[in-house]
Amino acid sequence: MADTLPGISSPRALLRLAAMLARDPYEGLLAAHDAGGEASGFGWGAFRYALLFGPEANAFVFAGSADLTVREAFDVLVPVNGETALIVSDGAAHRRRRRLVQPAFHHRRIDSYVARMAANADALIDTWRPGQTVDVYTAFRELTRRTTVQLLFGDRLAADEALLSGPLQRALDAIDKPYTQLVLLRALPEVFQRRTAAARAEVVARISAEIAAREEAGDLGGDVLGTLAAARDDHGDGLSDTEIRDQVMSLMAAGYETTSAALGWAFHLMLTTDGVWERARAEVSGVPLTPAALASFTYLDHVVNETLRLFPPVVMTVRTAARELEFRGRRIPEGTTLIYSPYVTHRMASVWPDPGVFDPDRWDPGAPGHVPATPATFLPFGGGNHRCIGSAFATTALKVALARLLDRVDGVPLPGPVVPRSITAMRPKDGVPVRLAEVRPGSASPV
Numbered sequence: 317m318a319d320t321l322p323g324i325s326s327p328r329a330l331l332r333l334a335a336m337l338a339r340d341p342y343e344g345l346l347a348a349h350d351a352g353g354e355a356s357g358f359g360w361g362a363f364r365y366a367l368l369f370g371p372e373a374n375a376f377v378f379a380g381s382a383d384l385t386v387r388e389a390f391d392v393l394v395p396v397n398g399e400t401a402l403i404v405s406d407g408a409a410h411r412r413r414r415r416l417v418q419p420a421f422h423h424r425r426i427d428s429y430v431a432r433m434a435a436n437a438d439a440l441i442d443t444w445r446p447g448q449t450v451d452v453y454t455a456f457r458e459l460t461r462r463t464t465v466q467l468l469f470g471d472r473l474a475a476d477e478a479l480l481s482g483p484l485q486r487a488l489d490a491i492d493k494p495y496t497q498l499v500l501l502r503a504l505p506e507v508f509q510r511r512t513a514a515a516r517a518e519v520v521a522r523i524s525a526e527i528a529a530r531e532e533a534g535d536l537g538g539d540v541l542g543t544l545a546a547a548r549d550d551h552g553d554g555l556s557d558t559e560i561r562d563q564v565m566s567l568m569a570a571g572y573e574t575t576s577a578a579l580g581w582a583f584h585l586m587l588t589t590d591g592v593w594e595r596a597r598a599e600v601s602g603v604p605l606t607p608a609a610l611a612s613f614t615y616l617d618h619v620v621n622e623t624l625r626l627f628p629p630v631v632m633t634v635r636t637a638a639r640e641l642e643f644r645g646r647r648i649p650e651g652t653t654l655i656y657s658p659y660v661t662h663r664m665a666s667v668w669p670d671p672g673v674f675d676p677d678r679w680d681p682g683a684p685g686h687v688p689a690t691p692a693t694f695l696p697f698g699g700g701n702h703r704c705i706g707s708a709f710a711t712t713a714l715k716v717a718l719a720r721l722l723d724r725v726d727g728v729p730l731p732g733p734v735v736p737r738s739i740t741a742m743r744p745k746d747g748v749p750v751r752l753a754e755v756r757p758g759s760a761s762p763v
């Protein structure tokens with residue numbers, strides 16, 4: 317029988333790794349890769365972990381959908397996302413739900429969001445004045461939350477600012493914690509879950525009321541909520557009420573912190589890397605924002621890809637081995653929690669030359685030394701059967717927001733480091749404060 321993965325076996329070394337991951341998860345993961353290579357293991361029994369890093373490991377995870385499950389691995393998300401959310405569903409139930417949710421993210425539908433996304437960004441920029449200091453990340457985070465809810469679930473829910481900044485944010489914050497902390501909190505049901513359950517219950521009640529109001533009006537609506545409510549499988553069966561509510565909760569949980577995090581990093585990197593802001597601005601300046609125009613902004617595409625490479629909001633993610641597996645001739649026992657990491661892959665020098673450098677030109681197929689990305693080398697949206705269902709929505713939202721900022725604003729970053737926090741949505745810890753040098757009038761809404 318093959319040996320298990322080589323790894324850390326002494327309790328002291330294990331404690332050192334745990335402390336390092338708790339102190340600085342990003343450096344901790346990179347150090348775990350330096351120390352253990354592309355496949356290592358640690359822990360015992362029910363707490364056995366495998367760290368799988370790099371393209372070969374990613375391809376192994378993405379191909380193994382039947383043998384790698386999410387329900388147990390993501391148990392910590394259930395109090396907010398619900399039992400039937402895609403990210404905690406396996407097997408046939410996952411396939412069925414995913415087929416029913418997929419049409420809601422069809423590219424034609426996403427194209428129809430561009431004008432609203434741009435108008436919302438313009439309305440925010442309209443409130444800014446030259447000379448003012450603005451934390452662009454935080455301002456756009458709130459805007460992204462409202463816009464996401466508006467486009468996916470309608471104006472009525474989006475207008476309820478008390479719901480968005482109150483119970484919805486409390487529910488989302490409850491799962492925005494280090495994985496180890498979530499596992500510990502999940503073991504304390506009374507303490508952790510009462511507050512979270514109350515917050516989720518409030519949001520779910522509002523979603524139910526929204527669906528009931530639409531049913532009474534005889535129009536389910538053309539947004540994602542309406543599409544989910546109207547969806548039918550080959551047998552004519554739709555999503556149950558519980559399934560609809562869980563999808564709504566989990567789309568909000570998965571969607572807006574990740575997207576606004578990427579926006580914050582992109583804005584910061586563009587302003588602080590010589591020449592990038594000017595080149596991107598030259599591309600978008602004065603061009604009316606249509607879906608076709610967005611698709612033609614290739615330099616902006618490179619900026620977005622490079623941002624998602626260097627700062628992938630989902631730093632690492634997990635699966636459970638549903639049976640004994642073998643990787644590179646080593647045994648992975650059934651029940652092992654597998655950890656794979658977009659962040660580590662994106663910063664491996666063997667995969668990406670000068671991995672720490674923000675260089676949008678590395679995405680230009682005509683550039684010398686261009687290394688084409690593959691699903692196993694560039695994975696900000698994961699891969700395999702659980703690949704992000706909202707990736708096109710997210711990249712469209714990012715490009716629209718950046719295009720409006722480029723067209724209308726010039727800023728000078730305030731001095732001081734911009735450091736990350738969180739591994740489920742890695743974002744600038746203290747925001748991205750800038751002093752606005754110029755705020756130009758928007759074409760639709762002059763300042």
Ligand code: HEM
Binds near residue numbers: 566570578697705
């Ligand atoms: C830049 C923004 C985003 C990033 C970096 C991101 C990243 C990811 C990643 C890495 C996964 C896979 C997790 C895993 O396999 O364990 C995922 C799954 C998912 N994402 Fe996103 N996401 C983003 C935006 C969105 C948006 C806007 C939505 C919806 C509005 C969304 C909805 C989902 C859902 C529902 C899943 C689970 C899919 C399934 O299990 O079948 N995400 N996302």
